[in-house]
Amino acid sequence: MKPAVRANNRNNALLESAAELLSSRGYQASTIREIAKNCGMLPGSIYYHYPNKDALLVAVYEEGVRRLADRVETALEGLEDPWQRLERALATHVAMIIEPTAYASVIIRILPDAAPEVTSDLIRLRDRYEAILRALIEALPLPPATDQRLLRLLLIGAANHVPVWHRAGGDASPEQIARELMRMVRGYAQLAK
Amino acid sequence: MKPAVRANNRNNALLESAAELLSSRGYQASTIREIAKNCGMLPGSIYYHYPNKDALLVAVYEEGVRRLADRVETALEGLEDPWQRLERALATHVAMIIEPTAYASVIIRILPDAAPEVTSDLIRLRDRYEAILRALIEALPLPPATDQRLLRLLLIGAANHVPVWHRAGGDASPEQIARELMRMVRGYAQLAK
DNA sequence: CCATTAAACAAACGATTGTTAGGTTATGGA
């Protein structure tokens, strides 16, 4: 047997470093050199782990979706009421994307068209996560006439915009924000009757 | 008297070219060379009109805010009902930011921290426009307990996210989107009592 | 019609970009 992965492999530190810079500066502004320096590597070393910068972005995206989905689904365990489930999911979602160094922020901040070569991969990953939110909304007892797609997209837009205005410290908590979002949804449901 | 501005001045074409590229590709991905080529100039010529790339971005931002504010205020003329006024404003806002080559898209797409040297200028310009929306929300007969700031920010988030998912053609119209947004606001108001 | 100069062109500058090729180290199975 040959050693597949060694103990001192720093691929994880590399991913973390990339996520940190990508989430705070975007794709183009995050240089390979800075990502390397940020985790104590040299620029060339990155290319042992990933064939190019695009692939590194995809890897971060992938890990981000995995963590987002994991934490949301864990947070939903034991909850039955569809309203409570959506609220809890939104609170978890918001909590993750306002952490400055989070993988999740990368998915929110970096649009798929930032790296044209892998746009379709990024869209696919994004959709995989949004499917969770779609299922949560579908589970709500909404009037049949409701445009669920529009509701979902507006909700995601409102939630994903939080990192732009949210100030760490005295600002509204993820739970508060989720509650206000749910007020909108409930009100929406009432009026759509 | 000396000639201040000549008839064949192409500063306007330059701004238009910059707005087009900035709105569709972002700040870093829009190069001086492409902006120049897009309006039939040479790269160096841009520096006669603006001292650097940052200043060009600020100029586009400025023009974008001016056009957004103008069209929204024109659309509101004659409308008295605060609910109708907000809905009309949102419809106009959405209509402008889904035009692919619009100045308005630049303000939505390019975050102020994209150009660190002029971040405060961009924030100032953005705030100048958002003050209009704030006034429209303040004019609503909402329950006193309403967190107007949060409502405004969630609303802006939902609206500004539209260009990300909106497909030209068969998708929802700006008027439809504005109506759905207003449903949320009205529902929100009811439940906040 | 002339002199001024706004507005552009032409051509390069140094810096930075993503990337690569070849050499070095040290880990872990045998």
Place this chain on the structure above:
DNA sequence: TCCATAACCTAACAATCGTTTGTTTAATGG
């Protein structure tokens, strides 16, 4: 203990970036 190789370093490459400098064109007030 040994050695294949995972994991990284070193040093450079060509391409592209924003920007500058000097020159040319043509519009305009007098």
